[in-house]
Amino acid sequence: MIRFGKLLLTPAIEKRIEIEEIKPIPFFGRFNVFQKTSKWAAYIDKYLLFHKTLRRRLEDMNRIIDLVHIVDHSNSLYSSGIKKHSSARCLVTCHDLIAVRTSLGEFNEAPLTSKTGIKLQAWIYNSLKYADYYACDSIQTKRDLNRLIANSLNLSDVIHLGTTGRQENHLTRKIEKDSFLFDPEQCDYILHVGSDSWYKNRISVVKSFIKACKTQPERKLKLIFVGPVLQVHESSLEIENWIKANKDRVLFLNNVKEEVLNYLYSNASLLLFPSFIEGFGWPPLEANIRGCQVICSRVGALGEILDKIATFIDPRNQKQINHAVCNLLNNPNQKRDSQKTLIPSIESCLGKYQELYLKLINNGTSA
Structure with missing residues (x-):
């Protein structure tokens, strides 16, 4: 979720924690001009090339990484590599588990998931268990997570996303x-x-x-x-x-x-x-x-x-x-x-994530 990722990079949270963003950079996707194959080119960049990039960054002996935050659970497939190649703790934000639940046939209204889609969602689903902690956007998402991922009940919290307030712009x-x-x-x-x-x-x-x-x-x-x-x-x-x-x-x-x-x-x-x-x-x-x-x-x-x-x-x-x-x-x-109406603010969201970062870095298990 690009909007959420940008939110976490604001100066308000960088004051006490040094943060670096790392994400897949299009390579094959740059040269692909056909719509039918562009998705697969993006998959190669994301699921093959970026794994190697992330591994090199994690194994860089000149940098100490305390915590890796996967800002969308759909990228949880990187979590096993994070645990394998570093001692950093791994936090995953679950915005929703709609695609995973759809692939499991939990919604009557949803179209059938393709065979490749089922395999991808199964990969994401099975990778979630490698995280050390989970932040969920809502109580409903937390309930879904706790039902699907064993032992996640005491390793998860709800942090509402922030919304900008009324502005007479x-x-x-x-x-x-x-x-x-x-x-x-x-x-x-x-x-x-x-x-x-x-x-x-x-x-x-x-x-x-x-x-x-x-x-x-x-x-x-x-x-x-x-x-x-x-x-x-x-x-x-x-x-x-x-x-x-x-x-x-x-x-x-x-x-x-x-x-x-x-x-x-x-x-x-x-x-x-x-x-x-x-x-x-x-x-x-x-x-x-x-x-x-x-x-x-x-x-x-x-x-x-x-x-x-x-x-x-x-x-x-x-x-x-x-x-x-x-x-x-x-x-x-x-x-x-x-x-x-007590609408969660961006400042409130950032503050709660900062608290969670510090507790996980200090080996805490609750926010």
């Missing part, structure tokens, strides 16, 4: 509205932020939006996706026909800058986030901080942090989602004061 006032096909300040719109992964459940977002439009035809509602266009698994013939007949009502925005996203949060009627599963769940937290009403599933850290703030729904209950959307659209004054 002058840039939001200077955003070029011409870059949009609508005026966020004058438009009545429902927002979704996320990818086209199966667990995002975007088809339920579209269904509830269409229902709201039919229930309240007098409103010129729009649905704004910050993410890719709908894929086959996210649509149906009925949905496709409706969108074709109402092209100006469903819009997709890609490569959105942070200040633009914050602007969209601030002006949206509500954020709808009915995911089947999440590791943490950044968008609802970011939306809440910026005064946007949130409807979401009780997944990831959302139930822990937005317990009495968000409107929670069952992602498998379309009628409940539809009702929640129509209810908030009809009662806009239900917006809560986001200032009362």
Whole structure:
């Protein structure tokens, strides 16, 4: 997770600990121009070449390495090499275990994992046991980890990721509205932020939006996706026909800058986030901080942090989602004061990781 890795490199955590980042550098990936083989070229760089690079760094007698932090559990396959070639302790952050659980057939909604995908996830799964300690983004992820990895219960803690607070940034006032096909300040719109992964459940977002439009035809509602266009698994013939007949009502925005996203949060009627599963769940937290009403599933850290703030729904209950959307659209004054919500800050996240680093370096076993 690039965003998380950059967060850990900020000066706030470097004050007491010397930190060095090491990551795979594209080699074969630089020369591969064919989409079908680019993934395999990246795998060679990541899973073959980088193992050798990491080994050389660990065996460098001129440097003493006390702790290696694997910032995403999908890279846990390096953990056995870390234990073999150094005396450094190994910390793994588990953002979620969705891919591992999907390969084990734990989700009915998920597409079947390919044969190579199953082998890769099994490699990741079996490598997790070599870590000395685990940091999880949410209680839900920790429960999954403790269920899947023996003896991890007392070697794991929950550290919520940090979120930037409300900022009256002058840039939001200077955003070029011409870059949009609508005026966020004058438009009545429902927002979704996320990818086209199966667990995002975007088809339920579209269904509830269409229902709201039919229930309240007098409103010129729009649905704004910050993410890719709908894929086959996210649509149906009925949905496709409706969108074709109402092209100006469903819009997709890609490569959105942070200040633009914050602007969209601030002006949206509500954020709808009915995911089947999440590791943490950044968008609802970011939306809440910026005064946007949130409807979401009780997944990831959302139930822990937005317990009495968000409107929670069952992602498998379309009628409940539809009702929640129509209810908030009809009662806009239900917006809560986001200032009362204890959203984890970046400073808090950094502080907890720094404490964990120091305890592990000093051979502690709890944060």
